[in-house]
Amino acid sequence: MNIPFPPSSPQKNTAIILGATGNLSYALAVVLYGLKKHNQSLLNEAEIIIYYQNMEQSVRDALGKITPCHFVPYQFPHMQHMRAHILRDYGEMTFVRYECFRYLKQYQYVLWLDADILIQADISDMRRQIPHGIGFRREYYDERVRVNFTQDIPNFMMDAPHYNAGIMAISKALLPDKDTLSDWCYQKTAEIASSLYYPDQGILLLMCQHFGLTIDPLDEKYNCEARRNCSALKKAALIHAVGHRKFWKYYYFDEWFETYKKWVQETGFACENNFPILKKWGLLKYPLFQVAPNPAQYPFKFVLYLIKALLHCKR
Numbered sequence: 001m002n003i004p005f006p007p008s009s010p011q012k013n014t015a016i017i018l019g020a021t022g023n024l025s026y027a028l029a030v031v032l033y034g035l036k037k038h039n040q041s042l043l044n045e046a047e048i049i050i051y052y053q054n055m056e057q058s059v060r061d062a063l064g065k066i067t068p069c070h071f072v073p074y075q076f077p078h079m080q081h082m083r084a085h086i087l088r089d090y091g092e093m094t095f096v097r098y099e100c101f102r103y104l105k106q107y108q109y110v111l112w113l114d115a116d117i118l119i120q121a122d123i124s125d126m127r128r129q130i131p132h133g134i135g136f137r138r139e140y141y142d143e144r145v146r147v148n149f150t151q152d153i154p155n156f157m158m159d160a161p162h163y164n165a166g167i168m169a170i171s172k173a174l175l176p177d178k179d180t181l182s183d184w185c186y187q188k189t190a191e192i193a194s195s196l197y198y199p200d201q202g203i204l205l206l207m208c209q210h211f212g213l214t215i216d217p218l219d220e221k222y223n224c225e226a227r228r229n230c231s232a233l234k235k236a237a238l239i240h241a242v243g244h245r246k247f248w249k250y251y252y253f254d255e256w257f258e259t260y261k262k263w264v265q266e267t268g269f270a271c272e273n274n275f276p277i278l279k280k281w282g283l284l285k286y287p288l289f290q291v292a293p294n295p296a297q298y299p300f301k302f303v304l305y306l307i308k309a310l311l312h313c314k315r
Helices: 022-038 040-045 057-066 084-089 092-105 122-131 178-191 199-211 232-236 254-267 275-280 299-312
Strands: 016-019 045-052 070-073 109-113 118-121 134-138 163-171 238-240
Touching: 016 040, 016 092, 022 040, 022 045, 022 057, 022 070, 022 118, 040 045, 040 122, 045 092, 057 254, 070 299, 092 109, 092 163, 092 178, 092 199, 109 122, 122 163, 163 238, 163 254, 178 199, 178 232
Parallel strands: 016 045, 016 109, 045 070
Antiparallel strands: 109 163, 118 238, 134 163
16 A cells, blocks of 8 residues: 655654544644654654544644644555454554555654553654664563464464554664565455454564564653553653553543643544433533543543542642
8 A cells, every 4th residue: 555655854854653533633632732842852853644534624734733744544455354343443543554664765763653642751762772673662461472363373473572563663774675564564464354353563563573573672661551550650751541441531641631621622622422421411511521431331430530630630
C-alpha cells in the first residue's frame, strides 16, 4: 500500500506519526497539546503526520491549530479477512504503523505514537536508544511472541521476547529496503489474518525476525503503562493507557483531563460517551462525565475517579 507522502521540510529530520478515526480526535488533541507543551525542541525538528478515517475537515482544522500537522486518509486493504474481535477492538487504524517504514526514505527518525497516551515530559531521547534502528518497550511480564497469535506461526520463534508496539522508534539504521518492510507487514497480515490476536504488534515482531532485525529496548519512561505504580508514573515521560482501560472511560489523570477539557472548551468537540445512566442524569454536558468510567460497569472505579477529580490528583 503506497500513499503519497505529505511535503517535508529539509530542516526536519524526524517524522512523528499518529492515526485515529474522527471519534478519537479528542485523544489526538491531548497528544498534540502534550507535544507542544513538553517537546518544543523535538517539534522544531519534526513533522507531524496524522492518518485518519471519518474525520471532518473542521476537526482536522482544529487539530492543526494546536500545532501544524499533515493529514493523510487511510484505508487498510485486508479488513474483510480479520477475526471479529479485531474489527471490534482495533479497527483499520491500528495498521497505520506499517506505513512508518516508508518515511525513512525522507527522515532520519520516525516515531509512532498511539493515540491513547499522555505526554508529560520530553520524549526526544527515544531516538538515541535505537542503535540498531528499531525500538519497542519490553513487556513487563515474561510473555513471549506467541501471545499475539491464536496459534504458533510456522518458521518463527514463538518463544522470543515480547515487546509492546504501541510506541515505536525507528531510524535509517534499518538496512532492508523501507518499502519492503511495509509491504511485508501488509502481506503477512493478509496471509495469517485468522491467527492474529494482537494484530499489528504480532506482525511487527515477526517482521523483525524475518529480516534479522535486532530490537533495541526502549526505556520504560517512554511507554509506561497507566496501571503502573505512582513512582513509575511520576518518572514517565509518556504514559500509555493500553488495552480497554483508557484515560477516557476508566482512569482519572489530572493532566490528561485538564487538557481534554481545554480542547472541549476551545472547540466544542467532545468524547461521545453514551453511558445510559449518565445520559439519564443529564451529566454528559460536563467534560468530567464525558470521559468518566461507566458507573454501571465500574462503580468503584467511577467513585474513585470522582474523588481523584475533586482532589485534583496528579495521578
